[in-house]
Amino acid sequence: MPSMNPVVLALLSVLGSLAGLFVLITLGVIAWDVIQTTREGKLRLVSSLSVRNLLRQKRRSILLGTAIGFGMMVLVIVGGFAAGLSDLMLNKVFALMAGHMEVAISERTTVKAAMIRDRARIAAIISNGAPDHTEIRDNLGVFSRVIGNGKAYTLIVIGVPVSNVDSYEKGFLDYNIVAAPGNDLWALTNAGTCGIFEEKAKKLNVKVGDSINVRFTKIRGAYEARSYKVGCIFKDSSFFMNMTVYVDERDLKKDLGYQPWETPGLQVMLRDTSKAERYANAIHEALRPSAAILEGQFAGRSQETFALAPIRDESRSNLLQRIALVSGDPNGLSNALWISEALARENGLSVGSPATFRYQTKYAGMRDLNFTVGGVYQPKGVLPARSAVYGADLHHKYYYDGIPAEHQKKAAELQASNHPLADAFVPEWTLLPRTKTFDAQRAKLTRLSSTKWKGEAVDVRTLKESESFVLKLEQVLNTIAYSGVLIMFFIIVIGVVNALRMTIRERTREIGTVRSMGMDRREVRLLFLFETVSLSFFACVAGLVVGLILMGLGGLIHIPSTGIFSMLLDNGHLHFMVRPLNVIVNLSLILAITAITAFFPARRAANLHPAEALRHTAS
Amino acid sequence: MKTVLTALFASLLLAATAAAETVNAEFLLKKLDLMQKMGSDITAQVSIIQQRSGQAPRKLESRYYRRDSDDSFLILMTAPDAEKGNGYLRVGDNMWVYRRNTRSFQHINRDESISGTDMKGGDFEKRKMADLYRAVMTNGREALTEEMLGSRPVYRLEIIAKVDDVTYPRQIIWMTKDTYLPLKVANYSGNMTLMVSQYYLAYQTILGRYFPLKMVTRDEFEKGNQSAMEISGVDTSPIDPRLFTKAKLEEFSQ
Structure with a gap:
């Protein structure tokens, strides 16, 4: 967005402030x-x-x-449509696609992939x-x-827990x-079947029992293809x-390489969506990482x-600076293993020795990592007497395919947040x-993708944060409606002023x-x-009622569309x-506009001298 | 896709040495790796015509600059207008995409497409076929046979990935018996669905090296889609080292 000239901006600010002051004073009077x-x-x-x-x-x-009532009706209908669109997008499209909250982890080692390695822990x-x-x-x-x-189409294949019968x-x-008439939702529980919507089934020219071929990319970048039998056709949505397209999540997970x-990623549906931000903050806090320490021994x-x-x-x-490297290349840690003197002595290892580190993974049993010793150090009390360190490159290569078992005592010592090397360990x-x-x-x-980061990046987000552009869309629609209605009200204001001037003129002797x-x-x-404001009030109420009726009738009409309009x-x-607050704001706005507009002709009428007013004759 | 790259910048194959060596999968894969090594800098004009089923053909044109001595690579898109000025720069382990409309560089991943084509960022890495694949073993023997491909006697080698981050976990490669040039590659998914076939239609010798000038990639999954690549204006003159920089790519794209 181009930035505005500061002088123009300052001028607009001053004018805006003066207008605001004028409105406040008038309403105050x-x-x-x-x-x-x-x-x-x-x-x-x-x-x-x-x-x-x-x-x-x-x-x-x-x-x-x-x-005035027409203006109110337009505001109510456009506001209702904009709010309905937001609700539709947020709660009936994006919430179903992304949940009210989401914990997403991007992993970037050899390739970039969405990956939560330990579902149970994050859940x-x-x-x-x-x-x-x-x-x-x-x-x-x-x-x-x-x-x-x-024809072929690009569709989203989604895994659903078909095994969860309840x-x-x-x-x-x-x-x-x-399910569309004649279809059985439960047919999807048969192995190798999929569910697809009527519109796409028609375009793909398939019916129940036919096969569709699906091509997708696995998490590591390999192409995969598989065939599904159409088990159920859904009514268009x-x-x-x-x-x-819906398939058994176990099949899809396996096919994708998980x-x-x-x-x-994990999506969360909430009973009360207003708590989403608070929950997201709490989850974010609980996701503060520990150092990625492994605990094990040298095999053999x-x-x-x-x-x-x-x-x-x-x-x-x-x-x-904190340990003393006894032997090895001080610049060669990135792709090497350095071990403490005690470990070197007890295991008969020195620089250049091959060593296999064995540790207990959380899900995949014991795992061996092959290293070549690149350095031997004196821990100098900063690291345990028996300890080893290795470079970030090796860590990224090894760690994620075998996350360690939890509650390991020696790992926990180094994971303490006050450890002198806490900031040096890869989290x-x-x-x-x-x-x-x-x-x-x-x-x-x-910003993240512009750097060559490696590892895992965890993001916690709520639906409203991720899809705030939808709320912006609602604001834009409302702004368009307000702009249109304000132009209309400018004309109405002229009408109000004119009507009051005529009234005052006609009723001068009465005054x-x-x-x-x-x-x-x-x-x-x-x-x-009061004449003008009460007229506005009753007109607004009538406009609101008509607007509500038109919205109700509009919502009853079925529009058969499967295109972009749908x-x-x-x-x-x-x-x-209908958002009640919006209605109240609209009503207040209209009443305020008419009150301010009527104030000056009313003041003119009030300032007439009684004797002169009585002598007044309509010319 | 690795093979497309191989084909793009194929290098010398010495036919005379072939007869004296034992031909097995490892030997043939190393021959393919050897083809990737360029003895000199390379500049070329590359044209790709993409044909999608039911759509008008799309022609992409680009200028390629490559220098193996420091693992540098630059692609500057010259057509169509929507792609013109965009570029891809690789220096060592880093690969960036430059988008002219936003004037921004972004790191590109191995699995990201190049200008919407079948090529991916990973295809420009210097990973060796011999490290990525091994022969499929059938009854304890390598799936390597001799047969005729049209009128050409060829080796038919079936290979399977040793790692999980390749585009196609299985491939069958038909290579000429005399020069070990790939003529056809069939690319399969992990469950042996034929996904893509590549045909190498013309080679030319430049400075004593075989260079593929024309190749066709056919989508076997979605029939009717194919792309034809043609390389021209191959120049082996040394390239100014300053060319492989972000600043130069930005300057070129204007």
Whole structure:
């Protein structure tokens, strides 16, 4: 977005401030008038006279009220459509695709992949951080080229837990997915079957029992192809939902190259979405990583257990200042293993010796890592007497394929946050800072991708943060509506001013009479103000009612569209949503505009001298 | 895709030495690796015509600069207009994509596509076929046979990936018996679905090296899709080392 000239910006600020001050003063004067008149017990008299005057000028009141009511109706309908669109996108599309909250881990070693290595651990952290979640589900979907008996399409193949019989049907209902007539949702539980929406089945020219061929890329970049039999055809849903194909998540996970304990990402559905940000912050806090320490022993040598710590490249000099490298190349840590003197002595190792480090993984049993000893050091009390360190490059190559078992005592010693080398150890993952908007999130990820990072990057995000552009879209629609209505109101304002001027002119002698009978200037001012404001109020209420009726009727109409327009529809219907706060704001805005507009002609009427007003004759 | 790259910058194969050596999978894979080693800097014009089923052909043109002595590579897109000015730069282990419209560089991953083609970032890495693949063993013997491909006597070698980060876990390669030049490569997924076939239609000797000038890649999964690559204007003159820099790529793209 181009930046605005600072002088213009300053000028606009000054003008805006003056306009705001003007509005506040005017409304303040009106409020003061109302308070004083109420104190004097004359408010009822003034308001009843106002209503009577309104009824005396029926045609003028109806025409002016219709214009104001129309403006209110437009605001209500556009606001309802914008809010409905946001609700549709956020809660019926993005929430189903991304959950109310998401923990995403990008792993970058040889290739970049979405990867949570320890699903159970992260799911437990989520479960603790978001106690009233309704579901924690795997974000298991892949863009795929799908070929049927007709054209090929790029669709999203999604894994669903078909083995979970208890929640199977509910899972689909939550997504608003129902079987088309003559189809059985449960057919998807048969091995090698898939479910597809009517529209895409038609385009691919497949029916139940036919096969579709699917091509996708595995997490390590290899192409994979497989065939599914169409088990169930679903009734068409939204534009986005129609792009999905459902298969057994166990098959898809395996085909994509994930182990049973791994997952691409975890999505969380909440009972109360207003708590999402608080929960996300709590989960983010709980995801602070420890140092990625391994604990094991050298295979075939001394069975003494020791901790093996990965050192960041940039922390090598820090390490060398705290330990004493007895032998080996001080610059060669990145791809080497350095061991303490005690380990070297007990295991008969020296620089250049091959050594196999064996440790217990959490899920894949014992694992051997082959090293060549690159250095021997004196720990000097900073590291345990029996310890070893190795470079970040080797860590990234080895660690993630065999995450260590938890609760290992010697590893825990080095994982203490106050350890003098805490900042030098490579952490389990990099925790990305929380971001509040889609733009900030995108900027964060762009910054990350512009560097050649390796390891795992963990991001915790809520739906509203990730998809804040949807809320922006709602704001844009509302702004467009306000702009249009304000232009209309500018015309209405001219009408109000003109109508009041005519009224004052017609009723000058009446003003003189009531002033002679004891009505003071403030009450005369309020008389005219109340006329306009009460007209606006009743017109707005009528506009609101008509708007609600039109939205109700609009929502009943079925629009048969499967194209891009169907993005705006909820199962073929327009989706409106009334936000009470928006209605109150709109109503207040219109009343404020009309009150301010009416104030000055009303003041002019009130300032007329009673004797001159009585002498006034209509020319 | 590795083989496409191999083909792009194929190097010398000395036919005379072939007869004296034992031909097995390792030998043939090393021959393919040898083809990737360039004795000199290379500059070439590369044209790719992509044909997608039911769509108009799309022609991509680019200028390639390659120097193996420091593992540098630069691709500058020259057509179509949507791609013009974009570029890819590789220096050592780093590979960036430069987008002209945003004037920004981004690291590119091994599995990311190059200009929407079948080529990926990883295809430009100096990974050796012999390190990535081994022969498929059938009854304790390597799946290596001799047969005729059209009128040419060839070796038919079936290989399987040793690592999990290759584009195609299985391949069958047909290589000429006399010069060990690949004529056809069939690329399979892990479950042996034929995904892509590559055909090498023309070679030319430049400074005593065989250089593939024309090749066709056929999508066997989605029939009707194919791309034809043609290389021209091959120049082996030394390239200014300053060319393989971000600044130069940015300057070129203007």
